[in-house]
Amino acid sequence: MSNEIRHNGPASPKPNNYGFSDMSSSKDEIDIFELFTIIFRSKLKIILVTLIFLISGLVVSYILPQKWTSTSIIVPAGEEQLQVLDKITINLAVLDINLGITSNYLLSTFKQNFDSQDLREQYLINTDYFKQMMKDSPEDAIERRAVIENIVNNSIGSINPIKDKSGNDNEYRYYKLSYSASTAVDARDLLQGYINFVNSTVNADVNLKIQRAVDLAKGMATDKYSLDLLRAKNSHEVKIERLKYASSIADVAGIKKPVYSSGSQISDDPDFPITMGADALNRKLEIEKSITDLTTVNADLLNRKLYLDKLNALEIPKVDVVPFKYLQQPTEPTKRDAPKRGLIMVLFALAGLVGSVGFVLVGHFVSERERQEEEMLKLANTKE
Numbered sequence: 234m235s236n237e238i239r240h241n242g243p244a245s246p247k248p249n250n251y252g253f254s255d256m257s258s259s260k261d262e263i264d265i266f267e268l269f270t271i272i273f274r275s276k277l278k279i280i281l282v283t284l285i286f287l288i289s290g291l292v293v294s295y296i297l298p299q300k301w302t303s304t305s306i307i308v309p310a311g312e313e314q315l316q317v318l319d320k321i322t323i324n325l326a327v328l329d330i331n332l333g334i335t336s337n338y339l340l341s342t343f344k345q346n347f348d349s350q351d352l353r354e355q356y357l358i359n360t361d362y363f364k365q366m367m368k369d370s371p372e373d374a375i376e377r378r379a380v381i382e383n384i385v386n387n388s389i390g391s392i393n394p395i396k397d398k399s400g401n402d403n404e405y406r407y408y409k410l411s412y413s414a415s416t417a418v419d420a421r422d423l424l425q426g427y428i429n430f431v432n433s434t435v436n437a438d439v440n441l442k443i444q445r446a447v448d449l450a451k452g453m454a455t456d457k458y459s460l461d462l463l464r465a466k467n468s469h470e471v472k473i474e475r476l477k478y479a480s481s482i483a484d485v486a487g488i489k490k491p492v493y494s495s496g497s498q499i500s501d502d503p504d505f506p507i508t509m510g511a512d513a514l515n516r517k518l519e520i521e522k523s524i525t526d527l528t529t530v531n532a533d534l535l536n537r538k539l540y541l542d543k544l545n546a547l548e549i550p551k552v553d554v555v556p557f558k559y560l561q562q563p564t565e566p567t568k569r570d571a572p573k574r575g576l577i578m579v580l581f582a583l584a585g586l587v588g589s590v591g592f593v594l595v596g597h598f599v600s601e602r603e604r605q606e607e608e609m610l611k612l613a614n615t616k617e
Contacts, residue, residue, distance in 0.1 A: 268594065275593040279586065286585025290578040300388075301566045302413040303420040305428065307343075307557040309336035309406060314555045321443065321552060328543060330450050332443060337406075339556035342438060344391065344408055346431045353385045356430045362419050388413040389427070407560065417565045424563040435556045443549060451544045458537045465527045465534055475505060476518040483511035 272279065315336060322332060346352055357363050358381065370376050392409040412424035482505055483489075492508040509517070528535040 271594060271597045272590060279589040279593060282589035282592075283582055283585040286588075287578055287582045290581025293581070294577045299569050300413045300415065301417040301420040301569055302411050303417070303424040303563050303566050304561065305410045305424060305559065305563045306561040307340070307408050307410065308560055309340045309558065310554070310556055311336070311558045314339075314558060317552055317554050321550065324547065325443075325446070328450065328540070328547070330446050332446055334439060334442065339435065339439075339554065340406070340408070343431060343435050343556040346434050346438075347391055347408075347410065347427075350385055352431065352434060353389055353427070354381055356427050357381060357384055360423065360426065362414060362423060408557075410563075412563075417567070421563050421565040428563065432556065436553055439554060439556075440551055443552070447544065447547060447549060451541070454537070454541045454544055458534075458541050461534055461537055462527065465531050469521065469524065469527060473518065473521050476514055476521060479505040479507050479509075480511055480514040480518060483507040483509070483514055 318332075318334060322334070325332060363380070363384075366380060367373075367377060390411045410424065410428065412420055412427060414420040414423050486507060488507055488510050489512055490510045491513055492510065507514070524530060528538050
């Protein structure tokens with residue numbers, strides 16, 4: 234019994250073989266090979282889901298609304314388009330009125346009006362195309378507003394001018410106009426109709442510009458003539474009063490006839506020329522009083538009246554000018570604006586691939602987590 238060894242102290246701890254520390258240290262690590270293994274095991278599911286998304290993308294690309302787009306290319310107006318302005322431009326230039334209507338001005342005005350949201354809407358709501366679109370719900374204000382904004386913002390377009398770098402860096406100014414619709418004929422008719430509608434607006438602006446230039450010239454000429462006439466009347470009245478005073482002074486001085494000198498200089502008052510004699514002064518006074526139309530004795534005043542009469546007699550015809558020159562007239566498109574089917578299918582395929590892989594990985598890690606929790610629970614029960 235002496236060889237027995239008694240251990241009265243606490244029992245030495247048993248080694249921990251549960252591996253909890255190993256699990257906690259490796260739970261944040263990602264095994265790339267394991268991920269590929271998981272994906273490979275579920276390859277059929279992933280391929281099937283990707284194919285389903287790919288086919289869905291193909292179907293969606295065919296379901297999307299089809300559009301036809303008519304285009305036109307315009308450049309600044311040439312001599313042929315500007316001929317209608319020649320006569321009125323010459324007539325006004327003779328009267329010192331510069332209109333400033335050039336080919337660049339016309340094209341810029343056309344482009345500005347073409348891009349106007351208000352004009353686009355005004356034209357659209359009066360077309361048969363829009364009325365046909367709204368025939369099923371003509372009273373639905375929300376849908377009507379949505380249709381108008383969609384067409385105005387997405388179906389009508391214009392490309393700004395670019396520089397032609399092939400030459401001496403000269404600017405080759407042009408605009409490419411487009412209009413999209415559900416049919417080729419509607420696209421062409423809408424574009425041509427809108428161009429004509431904008432043309433009428435530009436012509437209204439041109440006629441208003443011409444009329445305003447003439448009206449401003451008339452107003453300025455009238456004011457200048459009235460002011461000069463008033464000045465001439467004041468000068469005439471002052472002249473008459475001075476003649477009266479001079480005649481009175483000559484009578485008092487007893488000077489009836491003009492005073493002549495025999496080679497000697499006679500100094501006279503320029504305001505009261507009494508050396509003329511009372512008889513001459515009285516005659517001159519009668520003549521001045523008899524003048525009722527000052528333009529007959531004032532050349533500058535007469536010229537201003539002539540200029541004003543020419544302006545008042547000017548007849549301004551209504552002009553109808555084409556503010557551009559066609560490089561390509563609106564044509565009926567031969568091909569539809571096919572949606573980018575390849576891009577749509579690729580995006581759907583990627584969505585299907587990423588979604589299926591993510592679903593497989595999430596499902597695997599969820600099941601793995603549940604398995605680990607069950608093992609930990611069993612180990613805990615065994616320890617007890």
